[in-house]
Amino acid sequence: MILSKLKLKILPPILAATFAAVSCATYADSNKPIRIPIKNWSSQIVMAHVIGGMFESMGNRVEYVPVDNQASFEAVRAGDLTLVHEVWQSTMQNGYYNAMEKGGLIDAGTHDVVTKEEMGVPNWVIEKGLCPGLPKWEALKDCHAAFATPDSGGKGRWLEGPQSWHGDVMPNRIKGLGLDSKWTVKFAGAADALWTELKAAEKEGRGTVIFNWSPNFTDATGFTFIEFPPYSDGCRLADGGSLATTGCGSPTGWLKKGANYKFPKTHPQAYAAFSKLTFNKTNIGQMAALVDVDGLTHADAAKKWLSTNKDVWMPWTESTLGAGN
Numbered sequence: 001m002i003l004s005k006l007k008l009k010i011l012p013p014i015l016a017a018t019f020a021a022v023s024c025a026t027y028a029d030s031n032k033p034i035r036i037p038i039k040n041w042s043s044q045i046v047m048a049h050v051i052g053g054m055f056e057s058m059g060n061r062v063e064y065v066p067v068d069n070q071a072s073f074e075a076v077r078a079g080d081l082t083l084v085h086e087v088w089q090s091t092m093q094n095g096y097y098n099a100m101e102k103g104g105l106i107d108a109g110t111h112d113v114v115t116k117e118e119m120g121v122p123n124w125v126i127e128k129g130l131c132p133g134l135p136k137w138e139a140l141k142d143c144h145a146a147f148a149t150p151d152s153g154g155k156g157r158w159l160e161g162p163q164s165w166h167g168d169v170m171p172n173r174i175k176g177l178g179l180d181s182k183w184t185v186k187f188a189g190a191a192d193a194l195w196t197e198l199k200a201a202e203k204e205g206r207g208t209v210i211f212n213w214s215p216n217f218t219d220a221t222g223f224t225f226i227e228f229p230p231y232s233d234g235c236r237l238a239d240g241g242s243l244a245t246t247g248c249g250s251p252t253g254w255l256k257k258g259a260n261y262k263f264p265k266t267h268p269q270a271y272a273a274f275s276k277l278t279f280n281k282t283n284i285g286q287m288a289a290l291v292d293v294d295g296l297t298h299a300d301a302a303k304k305w306l307s308t309n310k311d312v313w314m315p316w317t318e319s320t321l322g323a324g325n
């Protein structure tokens with residue numbers, strides 16, 4: 001049914017309102033599910049369900065898709081995933097920008113936070129004097145014995161995250177710093193193993209060095225990143241660096257979102273909300289803590305976060321509903 005402009009002018013108000021709603025439907029989201037990645041650290045998984053819950057509140061359908069972190073950017077490019085919502089600059093910018101350059105992945109904005117992914121110690125390790133001189137890295141030259149574990153062959157142990165997170169960055173770091181005769185790197189099977197190690201080391205009163213990141217729940221519990229030589233572009237072996245430079249620390253960085261280039265067309269309302277949303281350090285720390293401190297499942301943590309933070313997220317979904325009128 002096509003009404004001429006003339007007829008539209010004389011429509012009774014109620015019919016005009018109906019007509020406006022119909023024309024608004026032109027801008028409605030597709031009922032195809034929005035495909036959201038599930039990775040292997042808590043804030044990412046909770047945030048996936050938070051964003052999915054926001055989309056559902058707008059009438060959209062969502063699907064959660066378990067993916068390998070580094071493969072996820074290519075999957076967004078190819079359209080197998082609709083979006084990525086936690087792109088950490090220091091470990092993921094290569095995959096993100098490669099997918100953008102090939103075409104198919106678009107920048108969907110930046111969270112309101114500064115990120116860091118680095119080796120460090122719980123504050124009580126410093127308070128107990130287990131490695132005098134921390135957080136400066138040079139302190140590691142003399143204190144390795146207090147950080148030995150049954151699997152470390154007498155060396156101090158760094159417990160890295162799963163190898164799929166950063167490959168050989170930390171083993172190369174130890175070599176670059178000339179610490180490989182005193183320290184060794186072990187990879188955790190999953191993020192949970194890092195938090196188990198924090199609890200076990202505290203109980204046993206032994207030193208521990210683990211990989212960690214911020215924002216995370218440990219921002220509130222007390223964790224200190226070790227200060228390594230400053231990062232510079234290309235310092236890491238994988239980026240063309242040498243043994244002389246690969247001792248560099250991790251850079252601070254941004255936390256970005258990305259989407260398949262079709263998302264704004266297939267789901268204009270959901271895309272508008274997704275591009276507007278930006279979580280801060282408190283929001284992200286809470287999402288992790290609901291699981292890693294309070295013991296909720298990821299899905300329940302997201303429900304709880306959504307119900308207690310309506311003032312944070314509703315402006316992003318409400319301001320898009322009715323857009324296009």
Ligand code: TMO
Nearest residue numbers: 041088117165213
């Ligand atoms: C990718 N991560 C935030 C776990 O370092």
